[in-house]
Amino acid sequence: MFEKVLVANRGEIAVRVMRACEELGIDTVAVYSDADKHSGHVRYADEAYNVGPARAADSYLDQEAIVDAAKQADADAIHPGYGFLAENAEFAALVEDTEGVTWVGPSSDAMQQLGEKTHARKTMRDADVPIVPGTTDPAESVEEVHEFGDEYGYPVAIKAEGGGGGRGMKIVRGPEEAEEQLESAQREGEAYFDNANVYLERYLENPRHIEVQIIADHDGNVRHLGERDCSLQRRHQKVVEEGPSPALTDDLREEIGEAARRGAEAAGYYNAGTFEFLVEEDPEREDGELLDTGTDFYFLEVNTRIQVEHTVTEELTGIDIVKYQIRVAAGEQLDFAQDDVELEGHAIEFRINAENAADDFAPATGGTLETYDPPGGIGVRMDDALRQGDELVTDYDSMVAKLIVHASDREECLARSERALAEYDVEGIPTIIPFHRLMLTDETFVTGKHTTKYLDQDLDEERVADAQEKWGSDAAASDADEDVVERDFTVEVNGKRFEVNLEERGAASLATNAGDGGGERPTPAGGESESETVVEGEGETVESEMQGTILSVEVEEGDEVDAGDVLVVLEAMKMENDVVASRGGTVTQVAVDPEDSVDMGDVLVVID
Structure with missing residues (x-):
């Protein structure tokens, strides 16, 4: 077994992996960007290393920096979590080629074959798995x-x-x-x-999103752990996942599961993975009627990593998937047969995103967790990395936690979920908890007839606004005791993180450099620090409404534009956002270039 695992990720999934390591007696190493130096996954790890600036491309996506951190820490394995480099076959190959370090995941060859969708479709077609x-x-x-x-x-x-x-x-x-x-x-x-x-x-018109969890070892033993229904989505992003699916018969469930196992065997796949399918919903299906064999289902893709919603399967089966990932990577065989896998009861996962569902799920642009009091009790699981007083990091994904509820059947699970969500107290940042509470009163969801298009096409936005007003909370002002001054100082030696905490009572606030510690980058050559954009052109400024990265600039100085024309494409929270002109005129200044990072309020374009 490994002695020390580096987790090449952040937030709740990093903590989830570290907890599995701790139970296996393995030390853990965190990596973090400048933006994450005080984040929960850094607090939890045994060691932590700074790998670069806030921008993901310069930190969490910097392959060499991640591997260098593993070498510095003498880690003998790297677990990628999900997102970032988790499905990057090139990174997996780099780890595989690094002496003394094991990749916790499928082989880079399998990732190449199944991670790229055209290769995966060919493999599934040859394995007699239906494809769209x-x-x-x-x-x-x-x-x-x-x-x-x-x-x-x-x-x-x-x-x-x-x-x-x-x-x-x-x-x-x-x-x-x-x-x-x-x-x-x-x-x-x-x-x-x-x-x-x-x-x-x-493009299917009425699809349900059904996925099958796979775990396989290096000796060709492949097991499927049942399916999850991930049909409740907004803009193709999952918000609620559950299992078993409320729409499938046992026969159709087994047919889809066996198709997934067949595909994994054909690809020579090992470690954890998820085979995703689209199942054609019947719009005329009556209450209580289920989709049976003969229903069309199609292979969608393989996720060659652990999934956000792996927790649902863990609650249903009692199998710790992350531990098995680590054991398989260490060369151990699976110690259970397919017939040993049984699904007990019903489980639902609610993604707790820092978003305002009433504002088209707009991500929060900042805030502090003035109150953070998650629910508990029988059948309630929290996966998070937060604590009260944390500042929200907005440079990455908007999901801050996951609430997972398990019960004897779906009816009890829905009732238990209502109780748990009502107990969940968050103040200081917006979350989609009010939206989740609304869904538990929504007839289409409660009866299990929702498709992947339901939220975007059919849900009444006024109901979402009403839920936000009823159950949401405003960002709270800080009630910190002015007589107590606390500072967490971060010191880095050769890239390794050390922390010092200082508390003074009755003292004035300490003057510190921006960024709070030794991990910050020096000022640019010439000694000038970064400053706000100087507006040289005359006219109306178009400013960024969120933090993000410029993907493309669609205009040049001197261009004539009309209201509604796209000026800049901004990536934020993994979504493309078109920044459009609110009025017509002439572009007198373009203040950004592709790949620039911008903050909320930064000037992008000036129009006269």
């Missing part, structure tokens, strides 16, 4: 999109090969949209996954 009608080679031109739409009809889905969770996916509803959406999908693929290749699929 679409291309098995990358699409490179607008003409190919037009030809596909002519053959299969619109809408057409354009998907990034390395994508997942809706990122890198664009919907073309007519030939006139093909060029714009193709370029956008390619751009997202390049920005998020370092892979601009895309493929085409028929």
Whole structure:
């Protein structure tokens, strides 16, 4: 077994992996960016190393920095969690080639074969796993999109090969949209996954999202651990996951599970993974009627890593998937047979995102957890890395915690969920807890008839606004005792983190440099520190409404624009956001370039 594992991630999933390591007697190493130096996963680890600035590309996505941290810490394994480099076959290969360090995951070859969607579709087709009608080679031109739409009809889905969770996916509803959406999908693929290749699929009108958890060892033993229903999504991002699916018969459930196991065997897959499928919902299905064998289902993709919603399967089966990931990576065999896997009761996971559901799920732009009091009691599990008083880090994903509820059946699980969500007290930042409480009163969700399009197309936005007003809370002002001054000082020696805490009572606030510690980068050459953009052009300034990264600049100085024209494409919280002109005029200044990081309020463009 390993002695020390570096977790190449942050937040709740990093803490989740560290807890599994602790129970296995393994020491843990955290990595963190400048933005995360006081985050929960850093507090939890035995050691922590700074790997770069806040921007993910310069820290959590810096492959060499992660491996260097593992070497400095003498870690003998790296666990990637999910997101960031978790599905990057190049990074997996780098770890595999690093002497004395083991990759906790599938082989880089399997990740290459199944992580890129066109390769995965070919593998599944050869294994007799149904696939959605679409291309098995990358699409490179607008003409190919037009030809596909002519053959299969619109809408057409354009998907990034390395994508997942809706990122890198664009919907073309007519030939006139093909060029714009193709370029956008390619751009997202390049920005998020370092892979601009895309493929085409028929876009299903009434799909349910059903996924199967797989665990396999190096000796060819493959087990599926049942399915999860992840159909409640907004903009293709999951918000609630549950298992077993409330819509499937046992026979259809087993048919889909065996298809997943067959696909894993054909790919020579080992470690944990998730095989995702789309199941055609029957809009005419009566209450109590279930989807049975003969229902169309199609392979969607393989996630070659642990999933956010792995917790649902753990509650149903009693199997610690993360521990098995580590054991398999250490060369151990699975110690249970397929017939030993039984699903007990019902489980639901609620993603606790720092978002305002009443404002189109807009992510929070900052805040402090003035109150953080999560629920407890029988059947309630919390996966988080937060504590009261933490400042919200907005540089990355908006999910801050997960609430998982388990009960004897779905009816009891829904009731227990209502109780747990009502107990969940968060003040200082917005969350989607009010939205979750609304869903537990929503007839379509309660009866299990929702599809992946339900939230975006059918849910009444006024109901969401009412829920936010009823159960939401405003950001609270700090009630900190002015007579007590506390400072956490961070000192780094050769990149390794050490912390010193100082508390003074009745003292004035301590003057400190911005950034709070030795991990900050020096000022630029010439001794000048960063400053606000100087507005040189005359006219109205267009400012950023959120922190993010500039993906593209669509205008130049001197361009004439109309109201509604796209000026800049901004990536924030893993979503592309078009910044548009509110009025027509002439562009007198462009203050940003592609790949620039911007904060809320930064000037992007000036229009006269």
